[in-house]
Amino acid sequence: MRLTDEEKRMFQGEYGSGTQKAITMLIEYGEVFGAEKMVKVHNAHTGVTGGQWTEEMLAGVQNVRAFTTTHAGMAGSAGRALGLKEEFCKQAEAEQRKTLEMIIPRGFIPAMSCAPYMIGNVPTAGRAFSWPGSQGIIVANSVFGARGNRDAMPASMSSAITGVTPDMLLMQKQNRYGQVHFRIEDLDMENFTEADYGAIGYFIGSAAGTKNVVVEGIPENVSFDMLKFFMSPQPVSGAVAICHVVGVTPEAPTLEEALGNRKPEESIKIGPKEYREGWEGLHSAKNDNVEIVFFGCPHLNIAEIGKITRLLKGKKIAGEVRLFIATSEQVHVLAHNMGYVDTIEKAGGVVVSGVCIQGFPYPQLKEPANTAATNSARAASYQIRRGINIQYGSTEDCINAAITGTWGR
Amino acid sequence: MILKGKTVKKGIVEGEAIVSKLPFSFLGDLDPQTGKVVPEGHDLQGQSIAGKIFVFDTGKGSTVGPNVAYQAKQLGNTPAGMICVEVEPVMAMVAIMNDIPMVHKLDKNPLDTIVTGDYIKMNATEGVVEVIKNS
Numbered sequence: 001m002r003l004t005d006e007e008k009r010m011f012q013g014e015y016g017s018g019t020q021k022a023i024t025m026l027i028e029y030g031e032v033f034g035a036e037k038m039v040k041v042h043n044a045h046t047g048v049t050g051g052q053w054t055e056e057m058l059a060g061v062q063n064v065r066a067f068t069t070t071h072a073g074m075a076g077s078a079g080r081a082l083g084l085k086e087e088f089c090k091q092a093e094a095e096q097r098k099t100l101e102m103i104i105p106r107g108f109i110p111a112m113s114c115a116p117y118m119i120g121n122v123p124t125a126g127r128a129f130s131w132p133g134s135q136g137i138i139v140a141n142s143v144f145g146a147r148g149n150r151d152a153m154p155a156s157m158s159s160a161i162t163g164v165t166p167d168m169l170l171m172q173k174q175n176r177y178g179q180v181h182f183r184i185e186d187l188d189m190e191n192f193t194e195a196d197y198g199a200i201g202y203f204i205g206s207a208a209g210t211k212n213v214v215v216e217g218i219p220e221n222v223s224f225d226m227l228k229f230f231m232s233p234q235p236v237s238g239a240v241a242i243c244h245v246v247g248v249t250p251e252a253p254t255l256e257e258a259l260g261n262r263k264p265e266e267s268i269k270i271g272p273k274e275y276r277e278g279w280e281g282l283h284s285a286k287n288d289n290v291e292i293v294f295f296g297c298p299h300l301n302i303a304e305i306g307k308i309t310r311l312l313k314g315k316k317i318a319g320e321v322r323l324f325i326a327t328s329e330q331v332h333v334l335a336h337n338m339g340y341v342d343t344i345e346k347a348g349g350v351v352v353s354g355v356c357i358q359g360f361p362y363p364q365l366k367e368p369a370n371t372a373a374t375n376s377a378r379a380a381s382y383q384i385r386r387g388i389n390i391q392y393g394s395t396e397d398c399i400n401a402a403i404t405g406t407w408g409r
Numbered sequence: 410m411i412l413k414g415k416t417v418k419k420g421i422v423e424g425e426a427i428v429s430k431l432p433f434s435f436l437g438d439l440d441p442q443t444g445k446v447v448p449e450g451h452d453l454q455g456q457s458i459a460g461k462i463f464v465f466d467t468g469k470g471s472t473v474g475p476n477v478a479y480q481a482k483q484l485g486n487t488p489a490g491m492i493c494v495e496v497e498p499v500m501a502m503v504a505i506m507n508d509i510p511m512v513h514k515l516d517k518n519p520l521d522t523i524v525t526g527d528y529i530k531m532n533a534t535e536g537v538v539e540v541i542k543n544s
Contacts, residue, residue, distance in 0.1 A: 025502075025505050025506065028418065028505045029498070029501060029502065029505055031416075032415075032416075032417050032496060032501045032513075033498070033501070047473070047476070053479060053506075132472040132473070133472060134471065134472055137472075149498050150472060150497065150498045150499055151472065151498060151502075152472045152473070152474060152475045152476075152498070152499045152502040152503075152506075153472065153473065153475060153476050154475050154476075154502050154505070154506040155498070155502050169498065210467075210469070210497060236470075239469050239470065239497070385437060385448075
């Protein structure tokens with residue numbers, strides 16, 4: 001790999017052992033996939049986990065070299081609001097304090113959210129980003145046209161420290177074209193909810209595997225929020241990192257352009273049968289009992305919290321049901337200011353920030369539960385694998401279940 | 410038998426092979442506390458990959474995989490070496506972060522030529538894998 005003089009200085013250890021380790025890992029990573037040089041990363045996002053490893057990576061690092069936000073995890077204070085065991089919350093709090101002491105002086109922004117795009121971390125078309133979290137990756141690649149690989153935590157941490165990433169795979173235009181073509185036919189999408197979009201996305205991921213996706217037939221006026229729910233399950237049922245939507249996303253003005261004027265490897269129809277198949281894969285509950293209703297995978301924006309607030313206004317959730325709403329800290333503050341948090345709390349719900357609600361630690365609950373309802377196909381799919389009994393439906397379906405205590409969809 | 414492939418992570422290692430035909434994710438497929446493969450229906454369910462030469466198809470799933478492998482490594486529960494058909498970014502980072510010698514893109518499909526119980530001597534730096542059949 002050809003290195004710039006600055007990259008050579010990093011490699012030779014002039015900026016300390018952490019930076020040297022970071023650039024060495026990126027060189028090894030790049031060599032596996034045939035990179036010949038590094039490209040500049042403007043937008044980094046990373047999880048800060050692994051205690052001793054993080055300390056080693058940050059040794060000698062004065063400041064990050066890219067704008068870097070941090071991923072969702074578990075904030076101790078949020079853990080208490082969610083009814084988790086005190087010992088677990090204390091440990092989470094201690095870890096969080098230690099992490100913040102390590103990262104804040106080095107310029108990391110401790111946003112603790114899985115939605116970097118919601119907190120000012122927005123890469124523009126053609127620019128390189130390095131984010132972990134397959135949901136953020138598919139959204140930034142597809143909707144923004146920015147360029148990022150399926151970078152794991154060590155890769156994104158190394159990019160935050162060095163400001164570069166190897167020029168390979170999805171960094172290069174020729175590797176971004178659609179490979180599997182999906183055509184939506186015979187489905188009336190006008191009144192589709194986020195759960196309908198999630199079900200189709202879930203089907204697409206399992207059919208596409210690791211391939212680049214191009215989809216035809218989504219209404220051209222589709223909202224960002226619907227695209228988010230459509231794309232976020234694709235890297236869970238599969239490992240999709242880019243999903244072009246013809247007439248909607250920037251690299252897909254036409255089908256031909258999205259495919260790079262090549263024939264797709266496969267062309268798959270999505271009709272009523274495939275739509276139902278998607279839905280069926282997202283249910284695992286054996287009865288209509290609901291213990292937990294949760295929203296926030298990906299972290300909700302202020303409009304989504306506003307919608308839940310309107311549905312809950314003047315209502316009370318059923319006594320035995322727990323309602324959890326997860327967002328980023330900034331949106332949490334805004335929701336307070338709008339009076340949303342107050343209305344939700346009066347109805348019996350809880351709003352938290354800094355928490356990955358998909359990775360909710362059920363065994364740490366003071367009052368055990370293993371049945372949940374959600375509007376997120378991504379979270380439903382992950383939690384079904386962990387043995388949680390899941391009901392899946394729209395925001396309205398989930399709020400109805402919270403109020404009545406049973407799944408009525 | 411000698412197979413030639415490409416380096417994912419340098420190093421020289423030997424051990425007993427354990428072979429899965431499936432794509433693998435360190436988040437979800439491995440219990441880092443025991444080194445055993447967890448999911449029901451997985452072709453290695455209940456078996457340990459710790460200390461062995463793990464042969465599999467490719468990587469899949471969560472970008473948290475390398476961090477789970479890091480936890481497993483602290484407890485001595487990672488494979489000694491890895492061989493896969495063709496690696497993807499998350500699995501490459503598992504090997505790089507945790508210093509697990511690894512090769513891919515062998516001149517013969519390792520899933521057709523290596524079976525569980527074979528003894529493997531690999532020089533991942535040179536991309537050379539020697540397979541000593543168990544039978």
